Structures are given as C-alpha cells and as structure tokens.
Amino acid sequence: LNRNGAAGWRVGDDLWMVSKRTVDAIRLHLVQSGHTGIPTQNDRIFDVLQEHSVLVTCNDRAIWLAVVNGDGWAHELTLIRIPVSRLWPNRDRWPDEFQGTVTPVSPRRCEAPVQVDKTPEGTVSDKPRSTPAPDIPESVTAQMNAGTNSPGYSADHQNYEVKLPLSFASPDDLGEAFLSWLVAGIASKKLDYNNPGTRIHVVPEGVLLVSPGLFQDFAKEPDASDGSWDKVQKRFLKLGLHERTANGMNVHRYIVTGQNRSTAINGILVRDVGRIFRTTNPQPNPHLRRAS
16 A cells, blocks of 8 residues: 555545545455355446445546656545545555645546534534545345345345336436336336345335446446446436435435344335335345335
C-alpha cells in the first residue's frame, strides 16, 4: 500500500484499490479457500460488493477513474473506494495514510457522497462522507448472493447469469420496458423473489427492487437497446411508481436477518405490490426490515 506501483492507497477514511487487481485477488482467494461457483466476470463481483454497501460509489458506479499522485510520480487508474473501517473495524489497526493525493478525474468526477444516516430528525447532511455506514458483520452476504438451490453459505452467483426472455410493453421507453420485463419474469417464474440471492423482495412497505443489481440484469439482456443500467433505473424512476425516503432519496436501505446474523441491501421501493405482481398476492419476506 501507499507507494508507487502499489495495489492501493489509504486517504483519510477511504482505501482506494486498483479495481481489476483487487477483484482478481478476491476471486483467487475464494477459489483457494474452497468456494465454488465464483463468477468469472469481474462486474458480477463488483455488483455484489456494491449491493451490500462495501463500496463507496461514483455516480452509482463501482469504478472510479482517478489520478494517484505521489512524490515525483503520478498514474491515472481505475479504482474502487472502500471505507477503511469495513476492512479494519479497529482504528488502531488502520494502515498508514498515503502521503499524496487521489483525485477523481473526468468524465467520472464525483463529489464525496453525502452522509444521511446520522443526521437528526431525518434531515439530509451536506457533510462529505468521512464516516462509512455502520459496520455490519460479514454474515448472510454469501447466503443473499447464493442461488436458491445452493446449500448453506456457498458463493454460487451463477443464477444471475441466466438470460431471460424480454417482453417489452414499449420498446421506446427503457422504464416501461424494464417494468414489462419484470412483470413478465415474475409471472413466468423466470424471476424469483423472497429467496436468498434474488433481486426482488416483498416487504411490508411494498416491493423492494435491489439496486443496482436488478437493473444491471435487465441492461445485460441482448434486446435491451441502450443498455446502460443507470439509464434504465432513471427511466423507471420517471414512471413515478417508487417511494422516496424521508430524506427525499430514491434508494432505501433494508436489513436482512438470518441465523443470528444480519447484512444490508439497497433498493428501489415500489409501494403498489399489484403493479409488479399481477397474478399472485405474495407475503412479505420475514427476513427483511427497513433500516432506521
């Protein structure tokens, strides 16, 4: 860490890691540890890290383009940004701080994310996120990401790679196309819900669509023209079916509990269950609750 040619650099409360180098090391570690079904595509691993708030995102993207500038050297790199406390909860064990700078550059320049979790009376703070989200123990993350037929806490993510037939109500609008794909997938049972590893969960408040995972699944479909997941999500939000948080944000945070452990997922909340489930009346997933 913290030198020319290193894999990462600690700046303040964040650890900036070279994206491909890091995810390749994660995959190798999991395989050598005996896990099976590890995704071969790096973006799937980024998706999982992003869904569980391990990464600080840049405009909802896992990857940052930034210049790392040290003493007499500089490199423009693609990086991921991880709150240091997610890796070392004990601050005394944090690595030394980099005596240089990490500066995001165009076209993906991003401001520091707004911290909204700890402001009083539900107000939004404009303070840069110097403190990460509360550290949630590694727990049912693997269960949430495992296929429904995978026993225990296996790391089988391959169910996400299954291609689903598209059924677009309006090919000219990505939001309506996504909604049609979602409704058709649930009705035909090609899209599962309320199970570990699924992207759709019925909750007491409505239907939680895991973001960005579900929108990325749709964007990867061969018939999804202009298939950028963030464009898909923005067009879906334009339909006005979702509910905002008390702070006016689009993304809700839910806690998943199981086997005396918990983790968190983020998603878009659709209040009207009937807009998504046209032929069934599903019960809420008892393992999910909205984060306070």
